[in-house]
Amino acid sequence: xxxxxxxxxAVLLDLDGTLLDTVLDLHxxxxxxxxxxxxxxVSVESIRSYVGxxxxxxxxxxxxxxxxxxxxxxxxxxxxxxxxxxxxxxxNGRNARLFPGVLEGLQAFKxxxxxxxxxxxxxxxxxxxxxxHTGLFPFFxxxxxxxxxxxxxxxxxxxxxxxxxxxxxPVEVLMxxxxxxxFHAGRAAGCHVFLVPYGYNEGRxxxxxxxxxxxxxxxxxxxxxxxA
Numbered sequence: 001x002x003x004x005x006x007x008x009x010a011v012l013l014d015l016d017g018t019l020l021d022t023v024l025d026l027h028x029x030x031x032x033x034x035x036x037x038x039x040x041x042v043s044v045e046s047i048r049s050y051v052g053x054x055x056x057x058x059x060x061x062x063x064x065x066x067x068x069x070x071x072x073x074x075x076x077x078x079x080x081x082x083x084x085x086x087x088x089x090x091x092n093g094r095n096a097r098l099f100p101g102v103l104e105g106l107q108a109f110k111x112x113x114x115x116x117x118x119x120x121x122x123x124x125x126x127x128x129x130x131x132x133h134t135g136l137f138p139f140f141x142x143x144x145x146x147x148x149x150x151x152x153x154x155x156x157x158x159x160x161x162x163x164x165x166x167x168x169x170p171v172e173v174l175m176x177x178x179x180x181x182x183f184h185a186g187r188a189a190g191c192h193v194f195l196v197p198y199g200y201n202e203g204r205x206x207x208x209x210x211x212x213x214x215x216x217x218x219x220x221x222x223x224x225x226x227x228a
Contacts, residue, residue, distance in 0.1 A: 005224060005225055005226040006174065006192060006212065006213075006224060006225045006226070007172075007225070007226050007227070007228035008114065008172055008173060008174040008192060008225050008226075008227070008228055009114070009115075009168040009169075009172040009173065009227065009228045010114060010115045010116070010117065010163065010166045010168045010172065010173045010174070011109050011114050011115075011116050011117070011173070011174045011175075011176065011221075011225070012116075012117045012118070012119050012159060012162055012163075012173055012174070012175045012176070012191070013116065013117070013118055013119070013175075013176045013177070013218075014118075014119060014120060014153075014175075014176065014177035014178060014179070014182045014199075015118055015119075015120035015122060015127065015130070015131075016051055016052070016120065016122060016199075016200065017051060017052070017177075017178035017179065017196075017198075017199030017200040017201070018099070018176060018177050018178045018182075018196055018199055018218075019098065019099065019102050019118070019136060019218075020096045020097065020098060020099070020102075020130070020134060020136075021096065021097045021098075021099055022051075022095075022096045022130070023044060023047055023048050023051065023200075024044070024094075024095035024096075025088065025091045025092055025093065025094055025095050025096055026047050026051060026058065026088070027042075027044045027047045028087070028091045028094075028095075029084055029087040029088035029091055030042060030047055030058070030059075030062045030084065032083070032087035033059070033062070033080055033083040033084040033087055034062070036083050037079070037080060037083070039063070042062055042065070046062075046065070047062070048200055048203075049067065049200065049202055049203040050062060050067065050202070051200045051202075052121065052179050052181055052200055052201070052202055053070045053121060053181065054121040054122065054123070054146045054147075054152060055081070055084060055085065055088070055122070055123060055126075056075060056076050056081060057069070057070035058084075059076040059080050059081050059084050060072065060074075060076045062084075063076065063077070063080060067202055067203075085123075085125075088126060089125070089126070092126050092129055092130055092133070093129065093130045093133035093134060096130060096133070096134055098134060098136075099196075099198060099217070099218075100217055101216075101217025101218050101219035101220070102136075102217075102218050104217075104218070104219045104222075105217060105218025105219045105220075105221055105222045106136070106139045106218065108218075108219060108222030108223070109218075109222050109225075110139065112222070112225070112226070112227045113227055114225070114227055115141040115142075115166045115168075116139055116140050116141055117140055117141060117142040117143065117144065117162045117165075117166060118131065118140050118142075118143045118144065119144050119153065119158045119159055119162060119175070119177075119182075119185070120143075120144070120145055120146060121145075121146035121152045121153055121181070122145055122146055123145055123146055123147045124145035124146075124147055124148055127143060127145040128143065128145075131143065141165075141166060142162045142165045142166055144158040144161060144162050149161060153181045153182060153184075153185040154180070154181040154182075154183075154184035154185045154188070155185065155188070156170075156185050156186075156188035156189035156190075158185070159173070159175060159185055159186060159189035159191055160189050163189070163191075169190075170189045170190040170191050171190045171191070172228055173189075173191045173192065174191065174192045174193075174194060174221075174225060175189070175191040175192065175193050175194070176193075176194045176195070176196065176215075176218065176221055177193070177195060177196070177199070178195060178196050178197075178198070178199020178200060178201055178206065179195075179199060179200060179201040179202065179206070180201060180202070180204060180206075180209060182195065183195060183206075183209045183211055186211075192212045193211040193212050194211060194212060194213045194214070194215050194221050194224075195209060195211045195213075195214050195215075196214070196215055196216070196217070196218070196221075197214055197216065198216075
């Protein structure tokens with residue numbers, strides 16, 4: 001990474017695994033769904049590796065016990081999906097925690113007068129209450145959930161759309177995430193990409209990805225940019 005600050009005009013951030021640790025709530029909802037279906041429960045570690053492709057794919061992975069289940073375009077069973085959503089609605093945000101440096105980083109980006117956006121594959125019905133519950137909602141100028149556009153990450157569409165809403169070119173935007181999906185979406189959109197090492201990324205090491213920088217916290221990310 002260059003020692004020179006990166007000039008940008010906006011910052012887009014992933015939600016689960018970047019801003020918030022939401023695994024315990026997802027784990028609780030998944031196991032409640034499995035109990036309804038008379039299926040064996042799964043571990044927190046399994047859920048941590050399954051996060052990142054939205055709730056339908058999470059449900060498919062939980063039922064199959066495999067990451068590869070998300071590659072099958074067949075929708076998950078309707079009773080399982082509706083059960084997960086029902087249970088998750090009751091626990092969403094209950095155990096969610098900000099990762100260290102998140103609040104300080106968001107405050108630092110705002111001090112630089114940089115508009116901020118959230119790009120998540122989580123459904124809007126869960127995204128907005130979660131951001132409100134954790135006190136993060138006021139920081140963001142645009143929020144793009146996984147079900148509001150025809151395509152979600154790793155497709156670049158959400159990043160391109162958010163850039164347009166913020167009135168900036170994608171090449172002037174920094175995308176910060178924790179996963180290969182954030183990386184590919186950012187690269188395809190033409191954005192700069194920082195990755196954090198503490199998130200989920202389906203159990204893979206983010207150091208395998210040729211991003212513009214790996215930052216230990218959002219506070220560090222804010223120190224590495226300037227307003228263009």
